[in-house]
Amino acid sequence: AQKVTQAQTEISVVEKEDVTLDCVYETRDTTYYLFWYKQPPSGELVFLIRRNSFDEQNEISGRYSWNFQKSTSSFNFTITASQVVDSAVYFCALRVNTNAGKSTFGDGTTLTVKP
Amino acid sequence: EAQVTQNPRYLITVTGKKLTVTCSQNMNHEYMSWYRQDPGLGLRQIYYSMNVEVTDKGDVPEGYKVSRKEKRNFPLILESPSPNQTSLYFCASSLYSGGTDTQYFGPGTRLTVL
Numbered sequence: 001a002q003k004v005t006q007a008q009t010e011i012s013v014v015e016k017e018d019v020t021l022d023c024v025y026e027t028r029d030t031t032y033y034l035f036w037y038k039q040p041p042s043g044e045l046v047f048l049i050r051r052n053s054f055d056e057q058n059e060i061s062g063r064y065s066w067n068f069q070k071s072t073s074s075f076n077f078t079i080t081a082s083q084v085v086d087s088a089v090y091f092c093a094l095r096v097n098t099n100a101g102k103s104t105f106g107d108g109t110t111l112t113v114k115p
Numbered sequence: 116e117a118q119v120t121q122n123p124r125y126l127i128t129v130t131g132k133k134l135t136v137t138c139s140q141n142m143n144h145e146y147m148s149w150y151r152q153d154p155g156l157g158l159r160q161i162y163y164s165m166n167v168e169v170t171d172k173g174d175v176p177e178g179y180k181v182s183r184k185e186k187r188n189f190p191l192i193l194e195s196p197s198p199n200q201t202s203l204y205f206c207a208s209s210l211y212s213g214g215t216d217t218q219y220f221g222p223g224t225r226l227t228v229l
Contacts (some may be wrong), residue, residue, distance in 0.1 A: 003198060009155075033215065045205060045220040052215070090158060101146050101165070101212025106159035 002027045004094050006106035007081050013082055021077040023092030029053075032067065032096045034075045035103070039089040051075065081115045082113045119221035121206050127227045128196055134222050136191045137212045138206030144219075146212045147189040148173070149181065152203040161204075164189055165212055196228040203209075 020062045025034065036048040049059065051068050059066045063080045079086055088105040094104045119140045128134055140147065148163040150173075160173030164183040164219035178200055182191040189208075193200060204224045 004157075035217070039219075043225070044222045047217055047219065050217050063154065093158075094176045095218070099169065100150065101209065102160045103158070103165055103207075103218055104157075105150075107155055108155040 001047070002029075002032075002094050002096060002104040004092050004104050004106035006090075006092055006109050008109045009107070010110045012114065013111045016081050017113075018080050019080060019111065019113075021090050021111065022080075023075045023077065023106060025073050025075065025092070025094045027094060027096055029098055030097075031098040032094060035095065036066065036075075036077050037091045037093065037108040039091065039108070041088070046089070048077075051062060078113060082111075084113050084115055087111060087113045108109050109114075116202060116218070119206055119208050119219050121204075121221035121224050122222060124136065124222060125225050127229065129229050130197055131195050134193050134226075136193075136204060136206075136226070138191065138221060139187050140184045140189075140206075140219070141187065141209040142219070143186065144208040144210050145186065146210070146218075147206065147208045147215070147219070149179070149182065149191050150177065150190070150205045150207065151204060158205065161191070163212075190207045196226075197229070198228050200226065202226060 005024045032053045034051045038046040065078045067076045089108045091108045093103045095103045149161040150158040162181040164170045206221040207218040210216045
């Protein structure tokens with residue numbers, strides 16, 4: 001069975017602060033894929049990144065960066081110099097080839113960035 | 116533009132009145148899926164379809180039906196809606212069911228059952 005835990009239910013920061021969203025996953029599959037999605041107040045789900053289990057290289061995209069550590073089963077997401085527009089719910093998700101295509105989502109972390 | 120569309124986006128209905136939420140994708144994806152999102156529970160899968168005429172239950176299928184008669188469409192049917200089906204619903208599609216394939220989500224349908 002797959003499980004994704006986002007222990008931080010809500011985070012509040014002031015603009016320009018850095019913030020890290022934690023994601024811990026569980027799976028017995030050796031091949032798996034991790035995702036982050038952003039859900040702004042408008043409600044849609046925006047795909048941010050996909051990482052496969054064989055690629056532990058960290059990734060940076062502008063102010064966003066992701067730290068994947070298989071040893072701790074974590075796939076954390078950091079926003080540098082946060083902005084008000086970053087306020088959203090962020091979901092971490094796990095997908096494996098053996099689970100009929102289902103994505104297992106964490107419960108989400110609500111990030112509020114105050115001006 | 117590649118996209119997943121859902122209709123309606125918002126719906127308020129009453130208990131027992133049958134409704135259908137449509138989902139359509141224009142990416143020729145084989146895999147489609149429905150999720151519901153409830154506060155504090157993330158997204159939970161309702162039904163999925165590997166291909167035309169192939170559908171199966173997800174984690175929370177009770178009270179829902181689906182059909183996949185064409186590759187592009189995957190409607191969600193609530194035969195007799197109840198208040199506990201008030202939720203935000205997302206349709207998703209991907210090329211196949213493998214993890215290498217990113218799931219793309221529709222804009223969501225906010226359903227209220229009174």
